[in-house]
Amino acid sequence: MEETVSHEAMSLLGQLRSGPESVEPYPIYAKLRDLGPLLRMTVGTYLATDAPTCREVLRRPEWTVPTPQWKDVNRPAWRTHPSLIAAGKTLMQHNPPMHTLQRGAIGRYFKPGALDELESVIQEIADRRLAELAEQIAVKRRADYAALVAHLVPMEVLCRLLGLPDDVDALVQASRNYRYAMELWPGRGQLLEADISADAVAAYLTVALGERSRCPATDVLGDLLTFENSERVPSAALDLATTVLVAGWETTAAMLNSMLLGLSRYPEQAAWLRGHPGALPDACAELIRWDPPIQMASRVAARDTVLAGVSIPAGRAVIALIGSAEHDPREVQEPGSLDFTRPARRSLAFGVGMHYCLGAHLAQLEARIMLRALLRRLPNLKVAGPAIRQRGIVFRSLRSLPVELA
Numbered sequence: 001m002e003e004t005v006s007h008e009a010m011s012l013l014g015q016l017r018s019g020p021e022s023v024e025p026y027p028i029y030a031k032l033r034d035l036g037p038l039l040r041m042t043v044g045t046y047l048a049t050d051a052p053t054c055r056e057v058l059r060r061p062e063w064t065v066p067t068p069q070w071k072d073v074n075r076p077a078w079r080t081h082p083s084l085i086a087a088g089k090t091l092m093q094h095n096p097p098m099h100t101l102q103r104g105a106i107g108r109y110f111k112p113g114a115l116d117e118l119e120s121v122i123q124e125i126a127d128r129r130l131a132e133l134a135e136q137i138a139v140k141r142r143a144d145y146a147a148l149v150a151h152l153v154p155m156e157v158l159c160r161l162l163g164l165p166d167d168v169d170a171l172v173q174a175s176r177n178y179r180y181a182m183e184l185w186p187g188r189g190q191l192l193e194a195d196i197s198a199d200a201v202a203a204y205l206t207v208a209l210g211e212r213s214r215c216p217a218t219d220v221l222g223d224l225l226t227f228e229n230s231e232r233v234p235s236a237a238l239d240l241a242t243t244v245l246v247a248g249w250e251t252t253a254a255m256l257n258s259m260l261l262g263l264s265r266y267p268e269q270a271a272w273l274r275g276h277p278g279a280l281p282d283a284c285a286e287l288i289r290w291d292p293p294i295q296m297a298s299r300v301a302a303r304d305t306v307l308a309g310v311s312i313p314a315g316r317a318v319i320a321l322i323g324s325a326e327h328d329p330r331e332v333q334e335p336g337s338l339d340f341t342r343p344a345r346r347s348l349a350f351g352v353g354m355h356y357c358l359g360a361h362l363a364q365l366e367a368r369i370m371l372r373a374l375l376r377r378l379p380n381l382k383v384a385g386p387a388i389r390q391r392g393i394v395f396r397s398l399r400s401l402p403v404e405l406a
């Protein structure tokens with residue numbers, strides 16, 4: 001039998017969506033988990049609140065990402081927004097067979113071996129951006145870590161990976177509001193901002209791809225053009241380059257900001273890590289668990305199915321609350337604390353199943369390099385005022401993070 005609508009869950013989700021930007025999601029998730037593993041909202045949508053239920057949704061093939069046909073029925077305005085159309089053509093919003101084809105075309109650039117060459121590039125970018133931050137602090141006593149480091153490092157890495165001109169500031173500006181196209185139930189104003197962003201990113205990439213087709217090169221963009229032509233998938237190069245920018249920037253920027261918040265809030269953990277450098281990879285995993293950059297992912301039932309003991313008809317949507325799953329006390333003791341000595345577990349922060357994060361190795365590499373650089377180069381860096389969050393509940397993004405040297 002289908003569950004009845006949980007008005008309490010609706011009200012809690014409402015607090016998360018409409019509260020001030022500073023509202024902490026984790027206490028709200030705890031209340032949602034107390035209501036049950038699967039909660040029915042209005043408009044045929046469910047919330048999966050605990051780790052096992054989220055894992056099931058993301059792993060099982062009958063839970064697909066929303067198809068254009070589903071969106072035509074359930075989100076009819078989507079075709080009027082360039083940002084929703086562009087986001088709909090990214091890898092994360094494709095189902096097989098197109099998903100399999102496109103993931104195959106781009107996957108090899110993100111395997112651990114393929115990223116070896118990028119390691120020294122990332123190191124140089126991290127060192128340079130942290131040096132610029134330190135210079136600014138020396139002059140003004142304070143600086144904005146989000147603006148000078150967390151937003152710029154991942155974008156510069158992606159430019160180098162794709163072979164794009166290093167127009168990092170302009171690309172950060174252009175991409176800033178793309179997030180709203182991936183937001184849960186975005187407002188019209190947010191979508192208009194996302195549309196401007198999507199047009200700017202598309203214009204930038206179209207110029208870069210045009211140059212590449214005039215002067216063919218065997219780099220990532222060149223390969224994507226070859227894939228587009230040989231497989232005859234219209235606009236595949238643009239869509240895959242957009243995928244990398246959209247999926248790889250906001251998430252990694254959010255991770256780098258949370259990293260500094262975590263180190264600043266738990267100085268004893270930072271001190272422990274300095275004495276245990278071998279624990280760096282586990283510490284990165286714990287930082288990403290503690291504050292997952294992507295807090296939720298949506299799926300639709302492709303056929304009648306059962307989830308957490310509840311019968312769900314085909315066409316119903318479910319939102320897997322990844323942020324809640326990573327704070328599920330049945331899997332993680334005292335989940336709200338940052339603890340670099342935690343035993344490893346099957347995390348959901350990079351997803352699971354077919355859409356498992358393509359950039360997970362790259363993100364982990366960037367995390368390790370930045371964490372090591374922060375501990376070594378700026379051990380006294382600390383948060384010097386309230387972090388300003390971006391509006392939205394899907395990404396844990398910050399607009400600014402003031403820092404100073406203790």
Ligand code: HEM
Pocket residue numbers: 058091092093103243244245247248249251252255288292293294297298322348349350351352354355356357358359360362363
């Ligand atoms: C800490 C940083 C990151 C986190 C936490 C993260 C998290 C995730 C999650 C949870 C998903 C699954 C979404 C779903 O199931 O609907 C995902 C998918 C994806 N991520 Fe990441 N991501 C990060 C960084 C990156 C980077 C750096 C890149 C690439 C440059 C990237 C590229 C992708 C792509 C292409 C997908 C879609 C894969 C598919 O649909 O097959 N991500 N990511």
